[in-house]
Amino acid sequence: MxxxxxxxxxxxxxxxxxNAQSKTWDFSDTSKFTAGAISADVTIDGLSFVTGGSNLTIATNSLATFEDGYAPTQRLQFGGNSYGGSTNPAVGTTSMPTRRYTQFAVAGNAVIKLWARGGGSGRSILISDATGKVLSSTTFAGNGTSDIAVVSYTYVGPAGNLIVSTGSGDNSLYKIEYTDNSxxxxxxxxxxxxxxxxxxxxxxxxxxxxxxxxxxxxxxxxxxxxxxxxxxxxxxxxxxxxxxxxxxxxxxxxxxxxxxxxx
The missing domain is CATH 2.60.40.3080 (Immunoglobulin-like)
Structure with a gap:
């Protein structure tokens, strides 16, 4: 050898x-994410924020404790829908978000986990590829514990960017975890x-x-x-x-x- x-x-x-690597963006990490509005496009630690319409915001209210024990102190508030017409694009359809979304690069096959909250019935959080094709959509049932979800999606495909966006409603992300399976x-x-x-x-x-x-x-x-x-x-x-x-x-x-x- x-x-x-x-x-x-x-x-x-x-x-x-x-070799397989893991990357986590925890919005409670104040060394990287400062509370307040994100009013312009910016990339922080490899995670890109695309703005438009109302601001994205790192907020300290409306916190939650998730089923795995994760208890955040900050969240990413989308501040509105990622798509025109306040739509929830279905899995398999292609609809590129035009505002208020995040994206990051993957090296190939990967597992993506999102700690998210909807805040209302019919709201959704989506994972799409760089063309806007929806790969995963999680719809929240309502208020209380039913609006909290740990989303896990296994991506099988080439290297490229993945997009996390919000469907109908003003949803929140608390943490994103990317594990490379390539x-x-x-x-x-x-x-x-x-x-x-x-x-x-x-x-x-x-x-x-x-x-x-x-x-x-x-x-x-x-x-x-x-x-x-x-x-x-x-x-x-x-x-x-x-x-x-x-x-x-x-x-x-x-x-x-x-x-x-x-x-």
């Missing part, structure tokens, strides 16, 4: 292991997924394709799709902007994501 790693380093190949290590090649990727300098090499019809998606570190194509044989391509990228390989044999560093 040491000899293999030395050989890769000697050849100038960037092979970066990326396998992003070049050495972790499963027998049924033979495709591989590595980088040398500013060039990415795709090798050992398990299928003659493999989709190659290239995402930047912040989840933006920068290149997409189909490959039927080993190939290579250049990216002239330095940085970390995620190479997502998809075929009927399975899916594999690889993190590479381009120099």
């Amino acid at each position: 040491k000899k293999l790693l030395f050989s890769l380093m000697f050849a100038g190949i960037s092979a970066v292991n990326f 396998t992003l290590a070049i050495k972790d090649v499963k027998p049924e997924i033979k495709a591989n990727a590595f980088s040398v300098g500013n060039k990415v090499y795709i090798k050992d394709l398990a299928s003659k019809n493999t989709t190659v998606n290239v995402y930047s570190a912040n989840g933006i799709l920068v290149k997409s194509f189909r490959a039927s044989a080993d190939t290579d391509f250049e990216i002239n902007v330095k940085g970390v990228y995620f190479i997502n390989l998809i075929s009927e044999a399975g899916e594999k994501s690889v993190k590479v560093l381009l120099r």
Whole structure:
């Protein structure tokens, strides 16, 4: 193993292991989230806030104790609906929020948990992909304990941004937890997924394709799709902007994501 790693380093190949990670945004963390209005678009610790209409607000009232014992001291108040017409888009539909939402990047397969509150019957909290396609929708039943929920959603897909928005009503978030379930290590090649990727300098090499019809998606570190194509044989391509990228390989044999560093 040491000899293999030395050989890769000697050849100038960037092979970066990326193990499962967890990221939590707790709005009670006063070192990051200061009570008061969020009146302009801002990113705090990797979590982006998109404003519009009335302000988003870090509020200290209307607190709750959740079933897992979590007792927050602050909350994110959306301040209104994320969609025109005060709608609750259904799961599977595509409706991009236009105001008052949060988003963050995921590296691939992930588990998302939300500690949320509706404050009224028929209100909903939604998780969508970067195109606005609704992946998860939780509708609150009413006031009291029925308006409090711990939402858990398992995301299966490529690297990109996920959006958390509010449907009808002025809902609240208390905490967001993101756990990365991706396998992003070049050495972790499963027998049924033979495709591989590595980088040398500013060039990415795709090798050992398990299928003659493999989709190659290239995402930047912040989840933006920068290149997409189909490959039927080993190939290579250049990216002239330095940085970390995620190479997502998809075929009927399975899916594999690889993190590479381009120099």
